[in-house]
Amino acid sequence: MGKGGENYGKREDLGGKSVSDKEVFPAWSKDVKECEEKFEVKRDYGLSEDEVVKRRQIYGFNELEKHEGQSILKLILDQFNDTLVRILLGAAVISFVLAWLDGEEGGEKEITAFVEPLVIFLILIVNAAVGVWQESNAEKALEALKEIQSETACVIRDGKRISSLPAKELVPGDIVELKVGDKVPADMRVLRLISSTLRLEQGSLTGESEAVSKTTKAVAEDVDIQGKKCMVFAGTTVVNGNCICLVTQIGMDTEIGKVHYQIHEAAQEEEDTPLKKKLNEFGEALTVIIGIICALVWLINVKYFLTWEIVDGWPRNFKFSFEKCTYYFEIAVALAVAAIPEGLPAVITTCLALGTRKMAAKNALVRKLPSVETLGCTTVICSDKTGTLTTNQMAVSKLVAMGAKANTVRSFNVEGTSYDPFDGKIQDWPMGRMDSNLEMIAKIAAVCNDSGVEKSGQHYVASGLPTEAALKVLVEKMGLPDGVSSISSSSDKDGLRCSYTWNKIEKRIGTLEFDRDRKSMGVITSSTSGRKSLLVKGAVENLLERSSYVQLQDGSVVELDSSSRNHIMQSLHEMSSKALRVLGFAYKEDLQEFATYNGDEDHPAHQLLLNPANYPSIESKLIFVGLAGIRDPPRKEVRRAIEDCREAGIRVMVITGDNKNTAEAICREIGVFGSHEDISSRSLTGKEFMELANPKAHIRQSGGLLFSRAEPRHKQDIVRLLKDDGEVVAMTGDGVNDAPALKLADIGIAMGIAGTEVAKEASDMVLADDNFSTIVAAVGEGRSIYNNMKAFISFMRPDP
Missing domain, CATH: 3.40.1110.10 (Calcium-transporting ATPase, cytoplasmic domain N)
Incomplete structure (x- = not known):
């Protein structure tokens, strides 16, 4: 293909990762003529079929990559990657073997001897089944992301207008016509406005509360997504006007492609919940204690199965009884089995299940059981503005x-x-x-x-x-x-x-x-x-x-x-x-x-x-x-909910893609900031925050913080910094731009009414009423459940 196409950021095998910004031609900062020259295309003629074939060999199809999920066997094995579960599994196996051996020696097998190991096995199987079911849904957010892509596009090729070309067949350099109601099929540079004005609804991608007017004029090269007024992005919708555009990015190189990669990346970083971490610590401690006690019990009884004579002050003529050795080993194992809290997984699962019912009654729909107790440990709530703190209705x-x-x-x-x-x-x-x-x-x-x-x-x-x-x-x-x-x-x-x-x-x-x-x-x-x-x-x-x-x-x-x-x-x-x-x-x-x-x-x-x-x-x-x-007015209940968070020791941070002035006004109105408080050091744009020499010091400030004009990567980086700092983070959101952060947070909370399917599938909990105050009520319920389970574990004593 032509020289211009070869220089344009080639796709590389980066394991699904988009090419870096340095390799991408900044079409938004170049005038229309320069863009046409770079991609070697004329808007009235478009690309030739031969050129399309050449470019597809380099860039591939305009579609998001499909990541292979874990196999069912791997998911099942992962359910046993837990200290307490492994202890229970070992105890069940040993109990089963001992019950079998006792039956062989006695001439008949007592059915009651198999009850305990079978119950333990049943508990573990149910626990594993629930875990596999939850984790098999983990990649649904990526599938939902694909559904918001356009299926067809109106393209000009060889001087002819193709009104319904499959969108996956687009390549960089294609000329596309957009009209009212169209979903944008790729990231594109606006070449010409056919109507006097062009506006797009891109709030789900950028977090902006209003439709954005587009122009053909170039902008600065270092602007954020919201500032690229001459670009239209894949997955957004035309609400007014029509235009001619030039495809600049397709597939994984689009802004939605970057979100896709970030969601997949966040899924790989999922950590254990606070309760699971404590249970692992409990299990490890229990293993050591039980192991020591069992060894001592067995060693104390060595004299009964290992005897010897003392000759000249030294032990001679050792006699070993395998039958008695086995007998005392069985006693030690039985003691270990008795000390293991077999009912703990069942009690925890039951508590969490009951908690989900209580939360559902308060409009908080829990998609993953562990999220119930994670809520109770939340120390920071990172909230989106549009649709969560506000109604998302002008x-x-x-x-x-x-x-x-x-x-x-x-x-x-x-x-x-x-x-x-x-x-x-x-x-x-x-x-x-x-x-x-x-x-x-x-x-x-x-x-x-x-x-x-x-x-x-x-x-x-x-x-x-x-x-x-x-x-x-x-x-x-x-x-x-x-x-x-x-x-x-x-x-x-x-x-x-x-x-x-x-x-x-x-x-x-x-x-x-x-x-x-x-x-x-x-x-x-x-x-x-x-x-x-x-x-x-x-x-x-x-x-x-x-x-x-x-x-x-x-x-x-x-x-x-x-x-x-x-x-x-x-x-x-x-x-x-x-x-x-x-x-x-x-x-x-x-x-x-x-x-x-x-x-x-x-x-x-x-x-x-x-x-x-x-x-x-x-x-x-x-x-x-x-x-x-x-x-876009704030919800009536939010101010009281913010005060409740403050009283409960939970910090509230607002992270939005909307402009700074609007976000600051809303934050003052709902109580994140005081009405006349100096917030110059606590209100930053996403770009300003990422340029700080010590961003961790900024997020450690007491009181509320605001991050405006935040892109998906900014939201994800803020959540990651908070988690690295030991915080338990709840993240709320409703748009595609929120999905990576929702996936990375300890608990992602999506909006049920205004939320996109992408956000819902990336989340752990969905708010049926899209109300921030519902989160606060759910946190209170989560704390109650978490405290109950801690009390159960703390006061549990091994059987005598």
Whole structure:
């Protein structure tokens, strides 16, 4: 193949390990033309079939490697790699042999003599069966990871468009077209945006709480995953727009491939649970004590089976009785068997099984029995933010409308932490008596919106962009003003009655799509009376630049002066300081070009909508009406749970892929940090932490810690450092990016509702309610069980 392809990071036999970053061409830091030259491909023609064959010989197929698991025989033998189990096995074998020999000597075998060894054998078999069943599921996380990969891709080869090529056949250099709803088949460089904007949901891979806008512009070479705005990653989903991309990494060299390797690596590092370590110590001590006692008992009775005469002060004429020697050996062995606590494994298994039932009642579903007692020993909880400490559902928390005068504003706090339209209300809201300004905000939020909310089982989920879905929920909480009758529809079952009504009153006839330059979206509507309007929402600063007027509380419109602008900007800064994502609302009614337009493609105004370059001029001289602050809100119970952890001596560390400001604001709100505490030394990005000269000193700090913008390898390294420092670590998470750390932690805890299958399969416990407070309750239950089992072992005495 060509020179460019040969230089591009070849796959090497590294036992499943991805090539290092030094060998990978940094496509994100190069412009589009340079990327095409490097991979020797033209976007309009693609690769030739001959070139595809050559590259596949070098890079292989676009699939994750399958690691061979342990054989059943190896799994069975591993179950006996335990001191106490080996003691019991030895005791059972000896008891069985002695029972057999006694029967031979007596002429008939007493059935009762075989009861004890058979019971021990039965206990060991059941114990081994449970262990094999648990460990045979260990590689399921890797299988679940494969399921999130795309099966097909739309590819351009030999100048032809192949709409459904098996994704495994992609090679570096392939040209791929992506559209809304597509799952990305490989790591790719964005070459061209077909739509005005492109957004991807990549939270499961990076931990970001919002869809990410993508661009064709190159970025710095040393940026983290979240900063690679011109790259799309395998397993993520397109939620808005379509584009042309260049495949740069496939299979194990993709970001998901690296996660796959890290999960496999973590599985090889699994250690014994704290209880098992103590049982091994107990077993070793018991072995030594029993061995010494048995040897002493046997030696004390040597005189009965070994006799001699003393001649000239020296022993002579030794006589040895094999029968008596065997008899006293049997006594010593019987003493050893009696001293061994045969019932210990059964008692421990029973305690753990009962513990799983109690935890299940508290929404903590235990996947592996030893996890129950590990929870009780937990000293550090490393928690993901999105979906664990927060709801992972965007919600409007503050609404700012214009006041009665030009230089005044009104603020409303909005309750609710989910997409449920009936969750919470707006404080001090004039139900049924909405003024004209609030009516316009509701209208814009409902109509200038492409998302929705659907009821799935007992939960409400967003369809489309989460921020837009949050606005739809806000509209329902605002209600309808007097004089506006509700229009029933199929949306009623999803609670979107008000949004549906506004969309019937103001019918959309044209859309000005969102783009990164304007940072706004607009829709042209035709009311039931035939009046045309432009409704706009977007970044507040950008809307203010294009606004000339402001609408007051009574609906009157006045000029936007510096005083009004300053009040609006002050509200914006207050909300931004609390890590809220703020959207502004504006409108325009003097639309001369669209006065007779009704969506007809032959109308001259339709041509204006086909060219995004016209959008800024159309969205000019706007009338500003208000703004809303949106966030992924913290769960109500988390603050109390954090306090419970502190009282129980458990440290809480937050490790998230989200941005630093948002994470810090949430941590202050839930009590990980004080509201005015200096956290400069306790809040670091993953990259900053890995560059510390002494990272262990950092994690030893008392109190809470925050690691933001953390990549999967950062999370895994933090967990490994904590374990090396003697901590018992519980790790929570819901995304693909959390799976390696979940697998490595002493106990991995996945989210049952929002969690990916990859995270669930890598975990030891699943939270049915995705609630951090459930972890704290489970830890309390685990401590109780652990203490009970310690008491049983401590007070157990050998039989006399």
